[in-house]
Amino acid sequence: GENVEQHPSTLSVQEGDSAVIKCTYSDSASNYFPWYKQELGKRPQLIIDIRSNVGEKKDQRIAVTLNKTAKHFSLHITETQPEDSAVYFCAALARGSQGNLIFGKGTKLSVKP
Amino acid sequence: NAGVTQTPKFRVLKTGQSMTLLCAQDMNHEYMYWYRQDPGMGLRLIHYSVGEGTTAKGEVPDGYNVSRLKKQNFLLGLESAAPSQTSVYFCASSWTSGSFVHEQFFGPGTRLTVL
Numbered sequence: 001g002e003n004v005e006q007h008p009s010t011l012s013v014q015e016g017d018s019a020v021i022k023c024t025y026s027d028s029a030s031n032y033f034p035w036y037k038q039e040l041g042k043r044p045q046l047i048i049d050i051r052s053n054v055g056e057k058k059d060q061r062i063a064v065t066l067n068k069t070a071k072h073f074s075l076h077i078t079e080t081q082p083e084d085s086a087v088y089f090c091a092a093l094a095r096g097s098q099g100n101l102i103f104g105k106g107t108k109l110s111v112k113p
Numbered sequence: 114n115a116g117v118t119q120t121p122k123f124r125v126l127k128t129g130q131s132m133t134l135l136c137a138q139d140m141n142h143e144y145m146y147w148y149r150q151d152p153g154m155g156l157r158l159i160h161y162s163v164g165e166g167t168t169a170k171g172e173v174p175d176g177y178n179v180s181r182l183k184k185q186n187f188l189l190g191l192e193s194a195a196p197s198q199t200s201v202y203f204c205a206s207s208w209t210s211g212s213f214v215h216e217q218f219f220g221p222g223t224r225l226t227v228l
Contacts, residue, residue, distance in 0.1 A: 009153075032214050043203065043219040044156065089155060098163045099144045099207050099214050100171065105155040 002027040002094040006104025013080050014112050021107045023090035024072040032093040033073045034101065035064060039086045047088075048075070080111045114139050117220035119204050125226045126194045134189040134223050136204030144207045145187040146171075146217065147179060149200040156203065162187055194227045201225070 003026040013019050025033075034049035050057045050064045050073065057064050061080075066073040077084055087108050091101040120135045136145065143164050148156040158171030162181040176198060178190045187206075191198060204220040 006155075034216065043221050045219070046216045049216065093214055098161070098169075099209055099217070100146075100158060100161060101156075101217065102172075103155040103157075105153060 002030060002092055002102040004090060004092050004102050004104045006090050006107060008107060009105065010108045010110070012110045012112065015080060015082060017080055019077045019080050019084070019109055019111075021075045021088055021090070021109070022072060023074070023092075023104050024070075025092040025102075026071065027092070027095045028068075028071060029095045030092040033064070033066060034091050035075050036089045036091065036103075037086045038089065038106075044089060077109075080109075082111050082113050085109055085111045116140065117204055117206055117218050119202075119220040119223050121223060122221065123224045125228065126191075127228050128195060130194050131190070131192050132194065132225075133191075134202055134204075134225075136187045136189070136206075136220055137185055138187075138204075138206040138218070139185065140206060140208075140218065141184070142206035142208045142218075143184070144209065145181065146205045146207075147177070147187065147189045148203045148205065149173065149198075150203060150222075151200050159189065159202075194225075196227045199225060199227045 006023045031052040036044035037047045038044040063076040087106045090104040094100045117138045146161045147159040160179040165184040168179045180188045202223045205217040207217040
């Protein structure tokens with residue numbers, strides 16, 4: 001079945017720096033890749049997603065890139081702020097699934113003021 | 114709209130006890146999911162439902178049962194709780210249009226401890 005690997009597991013940056021989180025997936029038929037942000041004690045919330053028919057998508061300070069050939073996608077956060085501190089999860093839509101996502105194990109991002 | 118809600122928020126059980134977690138959504142979504150979240154393990158799918166009266170197994174279904182008697186509700190049951198089921202449980206819902214998958218919306222979670 002689908003497998004999603006996420007790196008790094010922890011990431012610490014200074015406020016204002018950029019942060020990059022990378023994920024790889026195994027199923028070449030996957031066509032939907034969302035990113036979720038989870039603050040401590042809260043529910044995961046979608047921050048950006050990308051579909052396999054585009055290579056990049058941006059939303060203000062957040063961008064996601066997708067390389068279908070290499071089967072990897074990345075989250076880029078620019079001009080990081082302390083409120084960006086959270087755990088970020090990538091996910092991929094499993095083959096033949098009915099909306100079933102396979103999640104990476106998460107990256108804990110800490111932004112130091 | 115309340116979105117996705119979960120009941121209860123916290124629960125402590127003794128080994129062997131049973132309980133039911135309730136998930137409700139008011140967005141008229143067809144699809145509903147139950148996940149468990151353990152430290153360092155991400156979100157793992159337990160069971161899911163693609164419509165009223167239907168359920169299917171996810172990645173880690175053992176020890177759990179589910180029911181979807183009404184479109185807006187998805188129940189997760191533990192018949193005989195074990196310490197390995199100590200976790201945070203999240204419910205989610207979503208909808209699709211043809212082959213187009215839309216965002217999953219998550220509930221606030223239920224923190225379950227099994228002693």
